[in-house]
Amino acid sequence: MEVSSAEAALSVSASSIRITDVTQDGDVLTFAIASQKLNSSAGVCVFRIYEDFDWLQQSLFSQENLPGLQGIIFPPLPSKALPSQSNTQTKALKQLGFLALGQDWQSYCKALEFYLQQVAAHPTLCKCKALDSFLINSESPGKQRGRKGIFNRLSQAVEEMRKESHKDVDNFFQNERNKNTNLAALSKVATEKLLDVVMTEQKLALACGHFATSLHLCVNQDDAAAVAFSKVCLKLSDVIEAVNRNFEKVASNDLSTLGLGLDLESRYQEAEKEMLFRRTCKLIELETVKKGTEKAKASKREVIERFHSSRVNVLKNFLIGWCELQLNTAKEFAELYSQHLEACRNMYSE
């Protein structure tokens, strides 16, 4: 409907996009999205549900007359969250991985926020009118649903088997495909392993909590000896409670940085895979028609290179964030445990 002019750019700043709140009403999560207008100090806030995000993604896929659309590595949209009670944590974990953890959908919101920022920062995609309308229209895009773009996933799955082994004419791209296949698999595994670690950290926190509570129940004031023993039990309870909080913090750090980072990396590898697959399909198509493969080359090398430098940068930031958080946590608890130890030494030296 709209004519995409060279002028049509996003009216808000990409880096200012935030998901500031999420509310749950039965099965439906509603996200509050805030952003800062360019050229003005005004802020915008809109409310969206998952279907709106999906609409945005489909709109991006189905932009017409956009050169090089097929060669774009689209920022991956996280799967839909199903918050209903009947959905157990195991199911949620299978579906969303890391994004299912964390309190009050924190990680999930962060991932959605990241998605919006990536789309807004993409030189081509940021010009899509759908994005602008998504971010600033108080009314949700709503009515236009169900329009699938060129990427119908069902047919893709069937075709994939046939086209997987079709080699690329360009060595650069063939290498990229091989590397991508490898990295996609490895980052998926690494994400799953880290998820296991975080789950165990949380279990440990819980076990500490139970232990601390049991210790608290050992208090009795029958006589002087019992009182002295009770004090010792309470002290140990405090220490174990501290260990509990320690694990919670460590798990939360893992979750909010490295976990999120690896999850994103994993989904980005999938997005690249999809792009390379589209390229392969195109190649097959062109070869069938016996047209030159010149068009297939296009300027996609830059896309790949940009993808990698962006990916590396994202991972770098997550790694730094993770390390800094864990370092602070370690310092905090070293201090706390030392204080407890000092207190014990003073109390018990008689």
Add this chain to the structure above:
Amino acid sequence: QSPEAARLSAEDISPSSNGPRDDDPDDPDDLFAEATEEVSLDSPERQPILSDGPSPAITPVTISPRVDVFDRSPDLVKHRLSSCDGMNAYMVYKVMTKTSLSIFSRDEVCVKRRFSDFLGLHSKLASKYMHMGYIVPPAPEKSIVGMTKVKVGKEDLSSVEFVEKRRSALERYLLRTVKHPALLKDPDVLQFLESSELPRAVSTQALSGAGILRMVNKAADAVNKMTIKMNESDAWFEEKQQQFENLDVQLRKLHASVESLVYHRKELSVNTASFAKSAAMLGNSEDHTALSRALSQLAEVEEKIDQLHQDQSYADFYLISELLGDYVRLITAVKGVFDQRMKAWAKWQDAQVMLQRKREAEAKLQYASKPDKLQQATDEIREWEGKVQQGERDFEQISKNIRREVGRFEKDRVKDFRVVIMKYLESLVHTQQQLIKYWEAFLPEAKAIA
């Protein structure tokens, strides 16, 4: 459940000497009899590895026995296991004692003992002292499975881990035994710590038939406790018994809690190692040099953290879990002495009943003009009067002993738990300081990407 002492002495009554081969099979209940190795006295001596504990230099300690495994060489173990006749193999422990007490002939002594020697020592002490109301520290468990039978998970119990658990338990057992002022002076204890050869106990009176019977009866008594309705004149005993019942329940709960902690921490170690591997593989496949390097460093950090988890897991177990386990077992011994007091009371009461009967019998004989029988009856009365007096004395004595023992137990309990908390905190502080080092080393690597 039957008290510790009865179970032990019923099965293992002859601590054998540490000769090269034993004809009688080792403890039938010793699950690892086949996994242990045979060591002869000719084996080369290794450096005794002192375990963690208060070093004599810091704590003024008059006696500190240490237990170590006699031969830790892994090659030797493999060799011996393959060449020895499995049924007769056994593990030898080295007991090294430093002491300043004059009752010992030297201030440093080292002997070799088998697990059954420790059990033998315990059954001797139990038969000598429990009926007097002394709380005799129970010998270590034979079974390797925890008290709450928590599944240890995917990790298989290697004999190295088992040997270390047992070694630590034996050491704690000795430390508790020598802490008891009466037991320390016992000739069997001295002999155990000092003699290079322990004699076979077959002929010693300490392990008399009566002694064994007493222990075996205890098991039956525990079940028949209901039939001894004691007229408790002293409220203290009733209160204390109730307190120990409560404490037993609480400690068992705590023990179960901490076993869960130990289990999950081991799981964390396994998962961390697995993640480290996957991160390393990711690093190897990564083209970008600095990122690849950072990912490899990440893998290394995670491996180090895995080691920290394992170390902390040992602390969880050896400091807290085993302490709680030891105290649950100790309370069994405490309950045992309370039972002994009830038995002493019952014996006294029985003697009184018997005396009454003898008096009645004598009264009847007064009118029967059988001078011989009358004389015998009078003699018997005197005999039973003596027994009644003895019974009363014994009962008062055991009551007095128990009061003192319980006081000592309660003080030691507070001390033990305090020591453990401090050691545990030290381990926690150490772990965090190591983590700080690792993270500080990794940060520049992360910052150096791109």
